[in-house]
Amino acid sequence: MFRQRLTLLVAAAVSVLALLSACRTLPIDGRLPEGLSAEKITSVDKESPFALSPDGNVVAISSSGLKMFHIALKEQIDLSGDSPEKLAWSPFGNFLAAIFRKDGKSKITIYDQHGIPVAEASIDDALTSLGWLSEDEVFAGGMKVKEYKFGSNYRSILYRWSPGRGIPAADDLRNTTIQPSTYSSWKAALGRGPLIEPVGQSAQIFYLQPVAPPLFTPYYRLIIRDIDTGKELESGNVSLNSEGGSFSADGETLLIGDGIGSTKLYNPWSEETLFTSATPGKGPVLSPDGTTWFADGSLFRKSKMITALAPGVARFTPDGSRLIIRSGGSLYMVTGLKPAEGALFAQSLTAKISKLRSMRVQGLVTPAEYKETLKGIATP
Amino acid sequence: MKKSLNILALSAVAFLMSLSSLSAEECIPCHREKTPAAVKQWESSAHFKAKVGCEKCHGTDHEKMKRGEARVDMKACAPCHKKAFETHRQSRHGMGLHSGWGCTRNLEGRNQRECTFCHDKDSAEPLSQVQCARFLKQSAEMGEVGCNYCHSVESSCASCHTNHNTDLKIVRDPASCAKCHMGPDHPQWEMWQTSLHGTLYGTLGQATGPTCQTCHMPEGTHDVSVGITMSSGGIAYPPEKGKPQREKMITICSQCHAPGFASRELARGDAIQKQSLSIVKEAEKIILDLDDRNLLDPMPENRPPHPLSGNKLVIDSQLLYEDTSHIERLLFKMKKYDYARTIKGAYHQNPAYAHWYGNAELKMDLVDIRAEASRLKKGGKGGAAADSPKTGGSNAEDQLKVLRKKLERGAISEEEYAKEKKRVLEEFLKR
Numbered sequence: 001m002f003r004q005r006l007t008l009l010v011a012a013a014v015s016v017l018a019l020l021s022a023c024r025t026l027p028i029d030g031r032l033p034e035g036l037s038a039e040k041i042t043s044v045d046k047e048s049p050f051a052l053s054p055d056g057n058v059v060a061i062s063s064s065g066l067k068m069f070h071i072a073l074k075e076q077i078d079l080s081g082d083s084p085e086k087l088a089w090s091p092f093g094n095f096l097a098a099i100f101r102k103d104g105k106s107k108i109t110i111y112d113q114h115g116i117p118v119a120e121a122s123i124d125d126a127l128t129s130l131g132w133l134s135e136d137e138v139f140a141g142g143m144k145v146k147e148y149k150f151g152s153n154y155r156s157i158l159y160r161w162s163p164g165r166g167i168p169a170a171d172d173l174r175n176t177t178i179q180p181s182t183y184s185s186w187k188a189a190l191g192r193g194p195l196i197e198p199v200g201q202s203a204q205i206f207y208l209q210p211v212a213p214p215l216f217t218p219y220y221r222l223i224i225r226d227i228d229t230g231k232e233l234e235s236g237n238v239s240l241n242s243e244g245g246s247f248s249a250d251g252e253t254l255l256i257g258d259g260i261g262s263t264k265l266y267n268p269w270s271e272e273t274l275f276t277s278a279t280p281g282k283g284p285v286l287s288p289d290g291t292t293w294f295a296d297g298s299l300f301r302k303s304k305m306i307t308a309l310a311p312g313v314a315r316f317t318p319d320g321s322r323l324i325i326r327s328g329g330s331l332y333m334v335t336g337l338k339p340a341e342g343a344l345f346a347q348s349l350t351a352k353i354s355k356l357r358s359m360r361v362q363g364l365v366t367p368a369e370y371k372e373t374l375k376g377i378a379t380p
Numbered sequence: 381m382k383k384s385l386n387i388l389a390l391s392a393v394a395f396l397m398s399l400s401s402l403s404a405e406e407c408i409p410c411h412r413e414k415t416p417a418a419v420k421q422w423e424s425s426a427h428f429k430a431k432v433g434c435e436k437c438h439g440t441d442h443e444k445m446k447r448g449e450a451r452v453d454m455k456a457c458a459p460c461h462k463k464a465f466e467t468h469r470q471s472r473h474g475m476g477l478h479s480g481w482g483c484t485r486n487l488e489g490r491n492q493r494e495c496t497f498c499h500d501k502d503s504a505e506p507l508s509q510v511q512c513a514r515f516l517k518q519s520a521e522m523g524e525v526g527c528n529y530c531h532s533v534e535s536s537c538a539s540c541h542t543n544h545n546t547d548l549k550i551v552r553d554p555a556s557c558a559k560c561h562m563g564p565d566h567p568q569w570e571m572w573q574t575s576l577h578g579t580l581y582g583t584l585g586q587a588t589g590p591t592c593q594t595c596h597m598p599e600g601t602h603d604v605s606v607g608i609t610m611s612s613g614g615i616a617y618p619p620e621k622g623k624p625q626r627e628k629m630i631t632i633c634s635q636c637h638a639p640g641f642a643s644r645e646l647a648r649g650d651a652i653q654k655q656s657l658s659i660v661k662e663a664e665k666i667i668l669d670l671d672d673r674n675l676l677d678p679m680p681e682n683r684p685p686h687p688l689s690g691n692k693l694v695i696d697s698q699l700l701y702e703d704t705s706h707i708e709r710l711l712f713k714m715k716k717y718d719y720a721r722t723i724k725g726a727y728h729q730n731p732a733y734a735h736w737y738g739n740a741e742l743k744m745d746l747v748d749i750r751a752e753a754s755r756l757k758k759g760g761k762g763g764a765a766a767d768s769p770k771t772g773g774s775n776a777e778d779q780l781k782v783l784r785k786k787l788e789r790g791a792i793s794e795e796e797y798a799k800e801k802k803r804v805l806e807e808f809l810k811r
Contacts, residue, residue: 355777356808364780369805376809 033307036336042069042076046329049313051087051096053113056317059324060087060096061331068096068115071333077115086130088138091201095163097138099127108140110163119163127159128193133203133227137162141196141207145183152183156194156209160227173225178212186210186218186240195244200251201347202354203227204361208244211237222256224268226361233361235268243282248290249318249340251357252374255293257281263295265303269360270371275303283313287320289340294323299334309334352377407434421544432460452543453535461537468602472612473533475510482511482687484523491520513698516687530560554581554591561592564717567737568592571721571728590636598632607632609650613697613715614723616653649726652734656722659742663711663749664695670753672785673778675760676705707752714745776808 032038041059044050048062059069066079066087084098085106095118096111106127110119129141140159145152155175161168173194183190194207204227208220220242222235241259248254253274257263263281266273277300284295292301297311312327320340325332353374360370411434412419422428427436437452444450458465468474484491499505515527533539540551550556558569572578572592581589596604607629609622616622626646633642670676671693681691684703693708694700701712718741725733780801787797 352808359777359780362777362781364777364784365801365805369801373805373809 032334036307036334038309038332038334040330041071041324041333042074042331043329044326044331045083048326049084049087050315050324050326050331051089052315052317052324053089053096054091054093054318056319056322058093058113059331060084060089060098062087066098068111069331079111079115079117080109086127086140088130088132090132090135090138092135094135095132097130097132099130099140101126106140106142108138108161108168110138121161121163121168123159123168125157126193128191129196129207131196131198131205133160133198133205139196139198139205140168141194143190143193145190147183149180151177151179151212153177154183154190154210156207158196158205158207158225171230173207174209174223176210176212178210178218179214182212182218189240192243197245197247199224199247199357200249200353201350202251202357204251204354204357206235206245206247206254208238208242210240222268224357224361226358229358229362231358231362233268233363241280243284246284246286246293248286249288250290251353253286253290255281255284255286255290255295257284257295263300265290265293269357269367269374271367272371277303277305279305283311285314285316287316287337287340288318289320292316292320292337294325297327299323299337301338349377418544421542425544425546427544427546451536452538454537455535457537464537464602468537470605471603472605472608473602475534482513482516484516511688513687513689513694513700517700517702533560552586552591552593554578554593557592566720566724567733568724568728571725571730571733574732575728575730577729595629595632610653610723614653614657614719616650645729646727649723652726652739653723656719656739656742659746660711660715660719663714663746666749666753667695667707667711668693668789668791670707670756672782672789672791673757673760674781675756676707677756678705707749707756710745710749710752714742714749718742718745776804776811779804 042061043063045062045064050062051060053059057071059071060079061067061069061076062083063076064083065081066084067076068079069076079096080098080100082100085101086099088097089095090097094113096113096115098109098111100107100109104126106123106125108121108123108127108130109117112118123140123142125142125144127140127142129139131139133139138161140161142157142159144155144157146155147153153175154177156173158171158173159168160171178186178190190210194209196205196207199206204224206222206224209223210218211221212218218240219237220240221237222245224233224235226232235254238256239258239260242257243259245254245256252267252269253265254268255263255265257280259280259282261278261280263277263279263284264273265275265277265286279296279298279300281295283297284293286293292299292306294300294309294314294316298308299306309323310325310327310332312325314323314325316323316337321335321337323334323337325334356365356370356373356377359365360367365373408419422434437456438445439450441450454465454468512527515523515531518527530539540556542550554569554572561568562570569592573582577590579589581591583589586594593600596606596608598606605625607625609625609629610616617625629646630639630642633639633645637645667676671680676693680686680693683691685691686694686698686700688694688698695708695711699708699712699715701709701716704712718738720738721733722738722742723734725731725735725738783792783797783800783804786792787794792800
């Protein structure tokens with residue numbers, strides 16, 4: 001009787017362990033919530049970048065060189081023996097941009113969707129950000145630091161390039177003079193550059209510019225820049241511990257953490273705060289619909305933590321149902337997330353919304369007028 | 381004893397007087413050869429008779445004089461000519477230098493001596509805040525000849541009296557005013573000369589024909605602003621300031637004319653001034669509107685910066701005639717030449733200047749400005765839509781920019797701005 005019970009107990013324990021192991025392949029403690037599952041999809045270089053294609057099927061990775069990895073087929077194509085610093089797919093997935101760095105200089109290479117290089121440009125700076133403004137135009141961000149006795153001049157630079165049509169054009173964003181002691185204390189953080197992010201599919205970018213007032217703690221100023229006019233909208237300040245921001249797919253919601261103990265989800269256009277969370281918000285990634293986010297190795301939904309996952313860098317698939325996480329030397333995929341809810345803006349409206357945002361950046365419309373007009377555009 | 385004291389005092393005075401003349405005597409032998417005209421003029425002047433020697437005005441630092449740093453300015457004359465100095469300082473001539481000057485600190489080839497024109501020694505505080513953008517655009521040479529030769533009247537008696545002459549015949553002749561008060565911008569001398577006043581002077585002499593000095597420097601006053609009722613830019617003073625001046629001028633006119641006649645004549649001038657100013661204002665409005673719409677060619681931000689206002693449109697008294705758009709150059713001619721000629725021609729009773737050289741040109745300027753504005757609008761990005769009464773521009777962004785500029789310069793009220801903005805955004809939604 002006792003032996004029978006023991007057998008049943010062992011069988012039950014094995015079943016539970018088997019069940020748990022099926023759900024939990026991420027290096028975390030505890031079970032994933034019901035409906036979520038995670039699996040390792042491939043190995044990658046530690047601390048390397050990756051980029052998920054807009055259709056969510058292919059991930060560009062760095063694994064002893066640049067590769068395109070098809071998630072479902074588990075097949076990969078070798079693109080380069082060099083390891084990239086940054087990767088970004090074009091909005092429609094026709095091209096992949098990669099930054100390679102060597103001796104303080106950078107090279108941007110553009111590959112087509114089959115992994116064939118189609119354009120290349122060299123830049124004499126260490127680029128730190130990469131993205132696309134449209135299917136035809138790539139942007140990169142970097143900074144130049146010139147050290148003087150009285151301090152360091154930190155200059156944020158935006159490069160714009162239409163592959164195949166000329167060379168990248170540099171545009172100075174802002175510059176800051178930072179006192180020697182401040183610069184030396186924050187050198188590592190500042191070395192990440194202006195952390196430029198695209199704002200939805202509109203003609204604006206978001207970046208962080210250090211501000212270092214004498215005798216006060218330095219901080220980042222959050223700035224949205226309208227690409228065509230060069231006008232900028234300041235959108236608050238955040239600690240230099242911040243690891244940047246992430247926009248929802250429609251460009252309406254921004255997630256930003258201060259890297260210490262406060263994460264905020266807000267609409268920079270209408271100046272409305274949606275949620276705040278007492279978490280550092282490191283490595284923030286916002287879901288396409290702007291309701292779920294990954295930060296500090298955990299998954300949040302509407303300011304509440306759903307589950308701890310793994311520390312690392314993540315990207316949502318365009319429909320928001322899957323999350324790819326690079327943690328350590330592995331790439332994981334979390335599935336079962338709630339797909340994007342609510343209506344994202346139709347593609348046909350993006351030009352109009354982009355124009356409205358440009359007018360907002362230029363101060364031609366107020367936050368309230370922006371909100372009202374956007375409502376009119378989205379629900380004609 | 382008393383007698384001895386008197387003799388001693390008289391001897392001392394005689395000695396001191398001889399000292400001063402001795403000083404002049406020290407200069408004269410050389411200067412009779414080096415600057416014979418100056419010596420000759422001084423010897424026939426009232427200063428010579430009063431034993432005012434060279435050192436009295438020039439000082440005694442010969443090296444400084446040779447370096448050109450001992451120019452005789454008004455401060456040298458002031459101790460003896462106190463009343464003239466004070467009335468001059470209160471008059472429009474008393475700010476001549478500042479109205480035609482500007483801080484040259486940032487100009488190339490500046491002469492450091494110039495600092496003392498606006499600053500007391502060792503003082504960073506300027507004596508006047510007035511600066512002239514047109515002066516600051518000049519080369520050093522043109523600034524000296526083209527600006528200072530007239531505007532130095534503020535600090536130099538010699539500007540009218542000449543250097544070593546003291547004969548009042550010089551400054552009582554209208555020709556002494558002509559050096560500056562002639563030409564395209566304010567030809568008062570030509571206006572007077574070809575008016576009935578000038579004809580009478582030319583034919584029957586000063587006893588019958590009034591001169592500049594008769595009306596503007598009555599009884600030899602150095603206040604040349606007597607009876608003037610408007611700014612040098614032709615903007616009428618407010619009544620509290622203008623009315624007393626008008627009364628003074630009627631009193632002056634009444635020396636020859638019935639007061640009623642003088643009053644009516646001057647009132648006609650006032651009416652012409654008002655009509656002419658409205659034409660100028662219409663032109664200004666057209667140019668401001670073009671600036672609102674970014675249609676000036678080139679726009680201020682695409683030109684060398686204005687010396688005082690940077691990359692902004694300037695159409696006030698600091699308007700430039702260089703580095704501007706063509707339409708602003710037309711406005712310059714309109715304001716500085718034709719408007720000035722119209723009103724000054726009217727007040728100087730010169731029909732040809734008031735009408736043909738002035739008012740007719742003014743009206744033709746407006747025709748040109750309207751035509752140029754039309755051309756700019758047709759060629760501009762606003763296209764035909766730029767003719768829209770309130771905003772213009774083919775898209776919401778342009779229209780909102782125009783509206784904001786109009787609000788900023790007070791052309792529309794907050795309410796009008798909000799209403800128009802709402803309309804533009806509604807149209808934006810419909811497109």
